Amino acid sequence: MRILVLGGTVFLGRAVARQALAAGHDVTCAARGTSGDPVDGAMFVTVDRDDPDGLRAVEGTFDAVVDVARRPSHVRHMVTALAGRVGHCTFVSSCSAYADAATPDQTVDTAPTLPPADPGDEDPSASAESYGRCKVTCEQLVREGFADTFVNRAGLIVGPEDPTGRFDYWVARHARGGEILAPGDPDERLQFVDVRDLADWIVRAAEEGLTGTYDGIGAPMTRREFHAGFGGTGSLTWVTQDFLTAHAVEPWSGPRSLPLWLPLPEYGGFLTRNITRSLAAGLRTRALPETAADTLAAFGDTRHITGITEEEEVELLREWHAQ
Numbered sequence: 001m002r003i004l005v006l007g008g009t010v011f012l013g014r015a016v017a018r019q020a021l022a023a024g025h026d027v028t029c030a031a032r033g034t035s036g037d038p039v040d041g042a043m044f045v046t047v048d049r050d051d052p053d054g055l056r057a058v059e060g061t062f063d064a065v066v067d068v069a070r071r072p073s074h075v076r077h078m079v080t081a082l083a084g085r086v087g088h089c090t091f092v093s094s095c096s097a098y099a100d101a102a103t104p105d106q107t108v109d110t111a112p113t114l115p116p117a118d119p120g121d122e123d124p125s126a127s128a129e130s131y132g133r134c135k136v137t138c139e140q141l142v143r144e145g146f147a148d149t150f151v152n153r154a155g156l157i158v159g160p161e162d163p164t165g166r167f168d169y170w171v172a173r174h175a176r177g178g179e180i181l182a183p184g185d186p187d188e189r190l191q192f193v194d195v196r197d198l199a200d201w202i203v204r205a206a207e208e209g210l211t212g213t214y215d216g217i218g219a220p221m222t223r224r225e226f227h228a229g230f231g232g233t234g235s236l237t238w239v240t241q242d243f244l245t246a247h248a249v250e251p252w253s254g255p256r257s258l259p260l261w262l263p264l265p266e267y268g269g270f271l272t273r274n275i276t277r278s279l280a281a282g283l284r285t286r287a288l289p290e291t292a293a294d295t296l297a298a299f300g301d302t303r304h305i306t307g308i309t310e311e312e313e314v315e316l317l318r319e320w321h322a323q
């Protein structure tokens with residue numbers, strides 16, 4: 001197949017291109033080239049999608065296109081530029097498109113989405129809600145523009161080449177061992193998907209002509225299972241949400257945060273999606289120890305992009321034990 005990856009210079013786009021090449025396809029990636037390089041073996045076309053005519057440089061027809069865009073204008077221009085030249089279309093959306101982050105175990109069939117972005121208010125970086133609303137608009141544009149669309153609402157994507165540092169905070173932390181501050185309750189759940197598993201599903205979806213809307217995320221596991229998946233010699237000290245909040249520890253990512261930790265009950269549904277429909281439609285996920293080992297091999301145990309520092313962890317544990 002001739003597959004066009006709009007993006008392909010970073011993380012998921014690169015993984016899709018790599019997977020498509022490995023499956024024997026002819027792959028073209030189109031981006032500015034500012035975020036990184038395309039994988040070896042892919043043809044690269046330099047485009048700037050901020051320009052309404054920016055995709056003019058992409059010539060010919062494609063059996064499938066994969067788009068990771070966040071801006072509705074990018075998708076609007078893409079639909080116009082590729083009309084009649086593309087067969088199957090995968091749009092990588094996000095679970096941030098959902099309106100209700102609190103209710104656990106929601107399914108793709110029944111969970112309501114946010115309203116679309118207001119016209120002229122299409123900056124996905126303005127807030128988490130703007131990002132979600134922009135994705136909703138992008139989804140609508142893709143469905144209107146192409147007959148065969150696979151909308152893949154990705155959840156937390158992890159693994160080698162992840163630029164965010166959220167998952168590899170835990171990879172590095174477990175590799176270091178010692179007393180590890182584990183946030184929340186061991187029975188709380190979370191979920192994620194290895195970037196290679198998501199890319200594999202996206203490529204097979206194009207090959208098989210899969211259509212419809214699905215969540216691109218692995219099955220929920222408990223935080224106890226999550227930490228056990230890293231192996232290592234460290235010992236966990238579970239620290240409650242109330243303590244963390246009282247000590248100005250941030251959720252999810254960023255300075256003084258505990259990556260992948262989210263406050264409850266307001267985020268009780270964000271990392272507990274029911275993926276029965278995705279599994280039935282072909283999603284296959286590898287076990288956490290493999291993702292953890294490969295991420296450790298890719299980044300080592302010293303990379304620290306986000307999360308509390310070693311000194312902050314020591315101090316927080318000291319205060320936890322002192323109370």
Ligand SMILES: NC(=O)c1ccc[n+]([C@@H]2O[C@H](COP(=O)([O-])OP(=O)(O)OC[C@H]3O[C@@H](n4cnc5c(N)ncnc54)[C@H](OP(=O)(O)O)[C@@H]3O)[C@@H](O)[C@H]2O)c1
Nearest residue numbers: 007008009011012013031032033034035048049068094157
């Ligand atoms: N990471 C997560 O945990 C997570 C969770 C849920 C959903 N998602 C979704 O999953 C996808 C991740 O995609 P990704 O890993 O490939 O990362 P990304 O950061 O979304 O990649 C954006 C791609 O688009 C290109 N691009 C950006 N602006 C452009 C422009 N003006 N013109 C042309 N190309 C442009 C970038 O390349 P250049 O900068 O080189 O142009 C890059 O290749 C996204 O759709 C994201 O919303 C991610």
